[in-house]
Amino acid sequence: MTDAYAVFGNPIAHSKSPLIHTEFSRQTGQDIIYSALLAPLDDFAGAVATFRLHGGCGANVTLPFKEQAYTLATRLSLRAQAAGAVNTFKFAPDDVYGDNTDGAGLVRDLTANLGLDLAGKRILLMGAGGAARGVILPLLEQQPDCVFIANRTASKAVGLAQVMGAGKQLLAGGYADLSGQFDLVINATSASLAGDLPPLPEAIFASNALAYDMMYGKDTPFLAFARERGVRTADGLGMLVEQAAEAFLLWRGVRPDTAPVMQLLRGI
Numbered sequence: 475m476t477d478a479y480a481v482f483g484n485p486i487a488h489s490k491s492p493l494i495h496t497e498f499s500r501q502t503g504q505d506i507i508y509s510a511l512l513a514p515l516d517d518f519a520g521a522v523a524t525f526r527l528h529g530g531c532g533a534n535v536t537l538p539f540k541e542q543a544y545t546l547a548t549r550l551s552l553r554a555q556a557a558g559a560v561n562t563f564k565f566a567p568d569d570v571y572g573d574n575t576d577g578a579g580l581v582r583d584l585t586a587n588l589g590l591d592l593a594g595k596r597i598l599l600m601g602a603g604g605a606a607r608g609v610i611l612p613l614l615e616q617q618p619d620c621v622f623i624a625n626r627t628a629s630k631a632v633g634l635a636q637v638m639g640a641g642k643q644l645l646a647g648g649y650a651d652l653s654g655q656f657d658l659v660i661n662a663t664s665a666s667l668a669g670d671l672p673p674l675p676e677a678i679f680a681s682n683a684l685a686y687d688m689m690y691g692k693d694t695p696f697l698a699f700a701r702e703r704g705v706r707t708a709d710g711l712g713m714l715v716e717q718a719a720e721a722f723l724l725w726r727g728v729r730p731d732t733a734p735v736m737q738l739l740r741g742i
């Protein structure tokens with residue numbers, strides 16, 4: 475019997491996850507079907523329950539339900555606990571396992587696809603919302619010199635760092651508190667949605683730095699800012715595909731090859 479998976483979100487029509495997972499299943503010969511399901515804003519739990527009732531084996535969760543998914547899980551991975559959010563469910567008859575593959579997806583894109591060695595590097599993470607929180611632990615696991623969380627509302631960054639274990643390796647503050655240069659600058663804010671650029675100091679990029687925007691599908695003021703300064707840039711498409719691959723691995727025990735899927739998406 476074909477195993478059913480889905481992504482839940484609201485909105486969801488734009489989701490690339492069905493295409494990604496369908497390609498993964500074709501490539502690996504895994505017999506799965508994967509759909510995009512619109513969950514009502516006021517009944518995410520009901521939508522998940524119905525899917526399980528119809529035999530759903532697992533699911534991805536996207537905006538705005540990742541925090542709710544965290545509370546629905548009966549068991550959580552360490553990385554989901556650290557993220558305070560769940561983007562992947564694996565269902566068993568009496569178990570809802572919640573995982574979070576976003577951070578691992580980002581790190582894999584940075585290291586395997588973009589060729590970065592994060593050990594000893596200075597990382598600036600812009601934003602202190604859910605997107606930022608989800609990637610802090612996996613970034614710290616790469617043993618960087620430091621991760622500095624910078625946020626428009628400085629107190630939120632400081633609070634987040636405290637929750638995640640602030641120290642020499644994990645620093646936080648407002649943009650005005652930034653000093654020195656960074657080898658990797660990650661945009662995990664929603665500023666681009668309003669066409670805004672976080673107030674970055676002019677000389678923020680170290681030589682050979684990478685500017686990474688978690689958004690994908692359109693150019694952002696942050697990536698334009700970096701490009702104008704001759705800095706190498708990457709959007710979040712690789713992270714999207716890599717977090718999907720991590721979920722597929724959890725569900726099926728097989729790691730798909732992400733390169734052809736990335737090529738396919740870039741060509742669309």
Ligand code: ATR
Binds near residue numbers: 602662664668672
């Ligand atoms: P998500 O779950 O996607 O992270 P969020 O929790 O709403 O979304 O967080 C959005 C992040 O983008 C926040 O860190 C927000 O900064 P504030 O905490 O100060 O609101 C940041 N952000 C949004 N618009 C911004 C802008 N124009 N400039 C800088 N940061 C911005």
